[in-house]
Amino acid sequence: MLTILLVEDNEMNRDMLSRRLKRRGYEVLIAVNGAEGVKMANSSTPDLILMDMSLPVMDGWEATKNIKADPTTKSIPVIALTAHAMSGDREKALQAGCDDYDTKPIELSRLLTKIKTFLPDS
Amino acid sequence: MTENDNSHSILIVDDNHNNLEVLSETLTRAGFQISVAIDGENALEQIQYYKPELILLDVMMPGIDGYQTCQRIKSNPDTFDIPIIFMTALSDTEHKVRGFALGAVDYITKPFQREEVLARVRVQLQLRNLARTLEGQNRMLKKEILQRERVESSLTKLNQELEKRVEERTQKLSRTLKTLRQAQVELVQQKKDLEIRVRERTAELAKSMADAEKANQAKSQFLANMSHELRTPMNAIIGYSEMLMEEAEDVGQDDFIPDLNKIHGAGKHLLNLINDILDLSKIEAGRMELYLENFNIKSLIGETVSTIRPLIEKNQNTLETNLADNLDVMHADLTKVRQSLFNLLSNASKFTKKGKIILDVSSQAIDKRQFVVFRVKDTGIGMNPEQMGKLFQAFTQADASTTRKYGGTGLGLAITKKFCQMMGGDIKVESEPGIGSTFIIHLPVQVIDSSKEKSSKSLDATKLKTDSKSGKKNTILVIDDDPTIHDLLRRFLGKKGFEVKTAKTGAEGVRLAKTLQPEAITLDVMMPGMDGWSVLTSLKAHPQTADIPVIMMTMVDDQNLGYALGATEYLLKPIDGKKLETILDRFKTTSKSNSIMVVEDDPGIREMLCRQLKAEQWKVIEAENGKEALLKLQSCSPGLILSDLMMPEMDGFELVHRLKQDQRLCSIPVVILTAKTITTQDRQKMHGRVSKIFEKGSYQRSILFDEVNNLLEEAISRKQERADSIAAT
Numbered sequence: 001m002l003t004i005l006l007v008e009d010n011e012m013n014r015d016m017l018s019r020r021l022k023r024r025g026y027e028v029l030i031a032v033n034g035a036e037g038v039k040m041a042n043s044s045t046p047d048l049i050l051m052d053m054s055l056p057v058m059d060g061w062e063a064t065k066n067i068k069a070d071p072t073t074k075s076i077p078v079i080a081l082t083a084h085a086m087s088g089d090r091e092k093a094l095q096a097g098c099d100d101y102d103t104k105p106i107e108l109s110r111l112l113t114k115i116k117t118f119l120p121d122s
Numbered sequence: 123m124t125e126n127d128n129s130h131s132i133l134i135v136d137d138n139h140n141n142l143e144v145l146s147e148t149l150t151r152a153g154f155q156i157s158v159a160i161d162g163e164n165a166l167e168q169i170q171y172y173k174p175e176l177i178l179l180d181v182m183m184p185g186i187d188g189y190q191t192c193q194r195i196k197s198n199p200d201t202f203d204i205p206i207i208f209m210t211a212l213s214d215t216e217h218k219v220r221g222f223a224l225g226a227v228d229y230i231t232k233p234f235q236r237e238e239v240l241a242r243v244r245v246q247l248q249l250r251n252l253a254r255t256l257e258g259q260n261r262m263l264k265k266e267i268l269q270r271e272r273v274e275s276s277l278t279k280l281n282q283e284l285e286k287r288v289e290e291r292t293q294k295l296s297r298t299l300k301t302l303r304q305a306q307v308e309l310v311q312q313k314k315d316l317e318i319r320v321r322e323r324t325a326e327l328a329k330s331m332a333d334a335e336k337a338n339q340a341k342s343q344f345l346a347n348m349s350h351e352l353r354t355p356m357n358a359i360i361g362y363s364e365m366l367m368e369e370a371e372d373v374g375q376d377d378f379i380p381d382l383n384k385i386h387g388a389g390k391h392l393l394n395l396i397n398d399i400l401d402l403s404k405i406e407a408g409r410m411e412l413y414l415e416n417f418n419i420k421s422l423i424g425e426t427v428s429t430i431r432p433l434i435e436k437n438q439n440t441l442e443t444n445l446a447d448n449l450d451v452m453h454a455d456l457t458k459v460r461q462s463l464f465n466l467l468s469n470a471s472k473f474t475k476k477g478k479i480i481l482d483v484s485s486q487a488i489d490k491r492q493f494v495v496f497r498v499k500d501t502g503i504g505m506n507p508e509q510m511g512k513l514f515q516a517f518t519q520a521d522a523s524t525t526r527k528y529g530g531t532g533l534g535l536a537i538t539k540k541f542c543q544m545m546g547g548d549i550k551v552e553s554e555p556g557i558g559s560t561f562i563i564h565l566p567v568q569v570i571d572s573s574k575e576k577s578s579k580s581l582d583a584t585k586l587k588t589d590s591k592s593g594k595k596n597t598i599l600v601i602d603d604d605p606t607i608h609d610l611l612r613r614f615l616g617k618k619g620f621e622v623k624t625a626k627t628g629a630e631g632v633r634l635a636k637t638l639q640p641e642a643i644t645l646d647v648m649m650p651g652m653d654g655w656s657v658l659t660s661l662k663a664h665p666q667t668a669d670i671p672v673i674m675m676t677m678v679d680d681q682n683l684g685y686a687l688g689a690t691e692y693l694l695k696p697i698d699g700k701k702l703e704t705i706l707d708r709f710k711t712t713s714k715s716n717s718i719m720v721v722e723d724d725p726g727i728r729e730m731l732c733r734q735l736k737a738e739q740w741k742v743i744e745a746e747n748g749k750e751a752l753l754k755l756q757s758c759s760p761g762l763i764l765s766d767l768m769m770p771e772m773d774g775f776e777l778v779h780r781l782k783q784d785q786r787l788c789s790i791p792v793v794i795l796t797a798k799t800i801t802t803q804d805r806q807k808m809h810g811r812v813s814k815i816f817e818k819g820s821y822q823r824s825i826l827f828d829e830v831n832n833l834l835e836e837a838i839s840r841k842q843e844r845a846d847s848i849a850a851t
Contacts, residue, residue, distance in 0.1 A: 010354060012354075012357070012358040012361075012362075013354075013357060013358070013361070016357075016358070016361040016362060016365055017361075019365060020361075020364075020365055020368070023368065023369075023372075054350070065753055068749070083349065083350050083353065091783075091784070092756070095752045095753060095755075095756060095780075096753065096756075097749060097753065104353065104357060105353060105356065105357040105360060105361070105393065106357070106361065108364065
């Protein structure tokens with residue numbers, strides 16, 4: 001079973017997304033801030049990371065940068081979840097090293113399509 | 123009493139007729155006028171009427187004697203000055219003295235000699251004349267003196283008056299001077315006061331500005347926060363209701379689904395409303411920005427159509443799409459264009475039932491500028507003129523009741539119109555009730571963000587100074603194997619005032635570059651035989667051509683694709699320290715920052731470069747590859763970037779490409795480090811890389827030309843700046 005690490009600080013978003021992804025057959029790991037996200041990426045090496053950009057302790061850009069700089073984790077695809085409140089959010093995410101991005105509110109079908117491009121056998 | 127004009131009249135007074143006769147005769151013969159008197163009384167009488175000039179007066183006479191007569195004559199103010207000569211026989215001294223005492227002037231004794239008489243008379247008359255003349259002169263003198271005295275006294279008076287006036291004037295002046303000095307002191311004080319006030323006012327203004335800026339920031343921050351705060355619970359409502367619907371289906375509780383759907387629908391509607399309100403607030407607060415990028419129109423249409431399809435089918439409508447052939451790439455705010463298109467299509471779907479919706483996309487030239495035109499036509503309920511009038515106003519759907527019946531927020535078109543106008547375009551509508559509506563958006567193919575004052579600089583070679591030595595136009599050498607490209611560039615650059623020379627092969631290009639010494643060279647990357655890279659290394663290796671700016675580009679004419687590598691300079695590896703120094707010197711004069719970013723994956727080369735740069739007082743930022751470079755560039759703005767071409771993760775091509783897309787970073791000059799000897803592998807890789815970027819960032823020819831334009835301009839003007847600064851030192 002493919003593992004997705006979900007790094008999201010908002011409880012409801014976390015709950016919704018993890019439950020719906022589990023229903024779709026993914027194993028979902030949770031991290032509630034950027035630092036934890038980096039640690040878990042390293043220890044569990046998930047198949048994909050969904051990274052919320054605005055996180056406490058360490059934000060999504062910083063966390064992604066760390067993950068991409070670490071040889072153990074740099075090949076894990078990272079999809080940024082941005083609130084897209086400001087223009088340039090997309091580019092910023094890509095420049096931080098994210099492989100793709102999606103905007104909130106999450107449209108599950110759209111997100112699933114993006115996930116499937118990185119994990120085709122799911 | 124007037125003097126008698128007649129010359130020399132003499133009165134002879136003698137009782138002796140004989141004497142009278144003799145004297146008379148003698149004197150008459152001598153030319154004198156004579157009058158006689160026989161006694162004193164007679165003489166006195168005569169004298170009253172006729173004043174003689176001289177009197178010959180006998181002493182011994184009857185009646186009053188000579189002495190008495192003389193006395194009388196002398197006591198009369200009218201006659202006292204007449205010279206009297208006594209005549210008498212009495213010759214003694216006593217009588218003579220008496221005569222003189224009475225005022226006589228002379229004495230003649232009888233008998234007299236004629237000659238003697240004449241002589242004495244003449245003398246006395248002379249004397250008298252002289253006396254009179256003297257008197258006259260005296261009088262005149264006296265008169266003159268009087269006059270002089272009068273003048274003197276006037277002058278003195280005048281002088282005094284003048285002195286008085288001078289004194290008054292001096293006092294007045296000194297008072298005025300005092301007043302002026304006081305005024306000056308006051309002015310100086312006022313100036314000081316004003317300066318203080320100006321300083322205070324400036325400080326106030328600065329504070330107001332800072333306050334306004336803070337308020338603005340607060341506003342933006344508020345909008346951003348609100349955005350996040352409002353969307354978060356909405357996501358929960360929408361997400362959970364969706365999830366519950368899925369799970370209800372799973373456990374077979376289908377009858378929950380309609381209610382959950384209602385929640386879901388209401389949540390989505392509310393979210394749309396929130397988004398629209400936030401958009402509108404942002405626009406009105408002036409905080410809505412344009413984020414311009416190149417994108418493919420066909421792809422955008424495809425995306426939008428597939429997203430809107432469910433909505434169209436919901437009302438059993440059909441959608442027809444017509445795209446013109448010459449559509450390609452547009453430079454605009456992708457999100458806003460997408461949103462606007464979506465708005466029109468969703469409106470069309472909402473207000474049409476079992477009807478037809480047609481989307482036409484074409485290009486049009488308006489006032490010599492290229493526009494893309496999006497037309498959305500429907501066979502829906504249509505609108506009357508009154509409804510059309512209110513259409514683009516916020517918060518009024520054409521009719522309040524339509525919101526309730528047809529859904530929507532009533533804000534979409536207002537936002538769409540604002541978006542179009544921000545991009546330099548507009549939207550208009552045609553409609554007929556019961557027949558349908560047509561909405562038309564036109565947007566420039568190349569949107570310019572006027573708020574950033576970033577006007578697309580058009581290269582005008584006439585503005586650039588021509589070579590002072592040769593006085594000829596700026597020459598550009600085009601090295602490309604495709605003669606069509608020669609033609610295109612010649613026409614385009616020629617219009618900009620350049621002289622275009624061409625070469626069909628790399629070898630010919632290098633030769634021509636040496637002889638022509640053009641201002642700049644455009645070099646095709648993909649050429650058979652000696653390809654672009656070889657040409658580049660050759661050019662950079664020869665001192666005659668090493669300094670000529672080179673724009674690497676490539677175009678595929680039949681596919682309307684082209685790409686220019688936006689590097690400013692190329693440096694050959696292994697790096698010649700002197701050459702590096704020369705390049706750095708150039709950028710020292712024109713760049714404001716003293717930091718350089720070095721992007722190089724080989725640690726040895728990177729270290730050497732950093733060392734050299736630090737020695738030259740540059741501040742160095744290091745990156746191992748393009749990705750790391752971009753990351754670091756988020757928080758710094760170096761004055762120059764030195765980048766290797768072949769690097770893992772993200773190579774030099776991609777890096778330059780990305781830099782050119784970023785509004786802040788695109789102006790940083792990039793120097794590419796290329797290897798002197800390129801292996802076939804590398805070359806293939808490079809070609810492959812270029813074609814990949816090709817696809818990603820392929821431009822419409824006009825856009826490509828503009829890019830080449832800009833690169834040429836930058837390169838040449840930098841050269842000119844250098845030349846000027848050298849000339850100035």
